Amino acid sequence: MKKRHTNAKFVRLRKVTQTKEDIELNRRIRRINEAISSKELDLLRHLARTDNGFVNDGLRRRAWYVGWRTPDWSKPTQPSGFCTTRRPLLLHCGKVIDDWDENKAEEHKDERQVLLDVERSLNNYPTDLTPVTKKQKQDDLNDIIVEVLRKYPLLHYYQGYHDVCTCFLIVMGKTNAIPAIENPILRQLTLINTLLKLEDPPVFDFIDEVGVLPYYCLSWILTWCSHDITDFAKVARLFDFFIASNPLMPVYFATAVVLSRRKELLEMEPDNALVHHFLSKFPQDVDVDILVVHAIELEIKFSPEELQRKAGAGLDETSTVNTYATLWSSLQPGDVPSKPDAERILSLPPAERKPSRFGDQGPARNAKERLVLKNRTLWTLLAVGAGMGTAALIMLNNHAMRQWMVDA
Structure with a gap:
């Protein structure tokens, strides 16, 4: 044989x-x-x-x-409609529903807009959904967002937040997506102009001369690019990156995106509307890993502390950017972020939040930088943006601000 x-x-x-x-x-x-x-x-x-x-x-x-x-x-949890077991941390929302019940919770005023956005969602990814499974995913997505809004009734939904939730829903499933989007992780978003000025003065000068303010990258930062990129593999890759980095990383990444289009940008006519439109369109064919490498290089070259010092604009001492090293990245396996610390920081009223001091506060701001800073409400949106989680729901009562966000 x-x-x-x-x-x-x-x-x-x-x-x-x-x-x-x-x-x-x-x-x-x-x-x-x-x-x-x-x-x-x-x-x-x-x-x-x-x-x-x-x-x-x-x-x-x-x-x-x-x-x-x-x-x-x-410990895995069993799906049972709306989750009712987790105690929310967002005390700074003013009113929080403890021990809430789906059947007793009041309808949030933004639920109609959520439904409209959800009905238009899931067209780019996942790519293998049948009509039946797509409808189920949309129902799950709506449930997740509505639960957060009903738990925190003073929050306001903004268009694009559903894209953030979609990524967590696809990766984690409905039940485990809820604590991810509910966690209070604020993202301070300023300083993109300072980065451009330090890294590539000609690019900064061109954008500055045509009068384009940094609102063009707002949705990239607020939604971690999930609202702008149609390839889910790229979106998930960026979520890996942002989750593992200082909360200011989306700003470094946004800067890398702008600089990757340097040649095209500098060849454009110096027209405000044209340049803003060009910058606001995220390049779909870009290699995100190359941008990730560049963003890390920018972070190494200009640390969050150094960047704030050079900009002359210190973020809050209690911001996630400035407490990342002490309250988060220093934790060891088995450690849990301190709930009392989070509650203390998040419950601070705006008047008691003190900006960090870094000695030399950098050069005087030019006229356009002063214009951005003049309206404190608008600048707060750029300075205290939202990452994944309920923090991505902008906690503002200002109608003009909410309208500006929708129109941006």
Whole structure:
């Protein structure tokens, strides 16, 4: 009887035909799995900020759980309509519904707009949805957003927030998406003009001379590009990156996007409307990993503290940008962010929030910078933007501001 050596030959053949890219990808997947199992947070941050991030949604889901260090996620929960078990932290919303019940909760005034946006959602990704599964996903998305709005009735929905929630819904599923979008992680968003001025004066001068203010990148920063990029793989890759970085990283990334279009930008006619329109359109064919590398280089070159100093515009001492190192990235495996610290910071009224001082406050602001800063309400939107979570719902009662956001 003939001996069979098929398996051995097959193994040898497979090793021979495996490409260098395959070997690197498999090695990366092993490192991600090992980092998740051992809860090596520094390694997870490094992996999220390099090459293909967490590679796929299966690894991404597990890595995000570990990276967020959220106790409730250590145990799977059973879907049961609206989640009613988590105590909200957003005390600064003024009114919070404790121990709320779906059947008793009052309808939020923005629910009609949510429904209109949700009905137009999920057209770009996922790409394999049947009409039936698409409708189910839309129902889940609507439930997630409505739950947050009803828990925090003083919050205001803004168009684009549903795109943020969509990414968490796809990666985590309905039940685990709720605590992700409910977590209070504020994102201070200023300083893009300062970065442009420091990194590429000709680009800054051109944008400044045509009078274009930094509102063109607002949706990139508020929604972590999920409102502007149609390729979900790119969106999920960026979420890996932003989750593992200082909250100011979306600003570094936005700057990298602008600089990647330097040649086209400087060849344009110096027309305000044309330049604003050009800058506001996120380039769909861009390699996001190249932009990620550039954003990291900008962060290394101009740290959040140094950037604030050079801009002469210190963010709040209690901002997530300035407390990231002490209250978040310094945590060890098994540590949980301090709920009392979060409640203390989030309950501070605006009048008691003090800007950080960094000694030399940089050069005097030019006229256009003063124009942006003149209207404190508008600048607050740029300075205290929202990342994932309820913080992405802009907590403003100013009707003009909300209309401006919709029209921007």
